[in-house]
Amino acid sequence: MRTIGCALFVLAMGAGCPREGAHAETATPGGDAGTAGPAAVATATPPATGCVEPTDANSIGSATMEADGTIVLMLRAEGEGGMVGDAMFSYPPDHADYQMVLDHLCGLEPGQSKPVPPWPGE
Secondary structure (H helix, E strand, O other): OHHHHHHHHHHHHOOOOOOOOOEOEEEOOOOOOEEOOOOOEOOOOOOOOOOOOOOOOOOOEEEEEOOOOOEEEEEEEEOHHHOEEEEEEEEOOOOOOHHHHHHHOOOOOOOOEEEEOOOOOO
16 A cells, blocks of 8 residues: 555655655555544655646545645555555645646636646656
């Protein structure tokens, strides 16, 4: 399951697998959810990215902004042999990577949802 968690982190952040202690919730369809920790917190700083308007065709998941401004990413990774993993990453407004995620999504308003494009290099 750690392999899928790392794959999801790479999809989400365009960076290598985070060190132990990073948090993401992961699940496999038809199976029980596994948890690598509480709410997702990215611990690696990804490279600077430009805004790429998301589309369903290139989406790696969905992003929703909650009423308090928290950005919730629901991401999916598919691996060799049919392995599939889902993860939820949550970025409150005071999170160190909040602005980077918001910029990558080309903006997001409270109550709005949109597809998440892959980060550069994916």
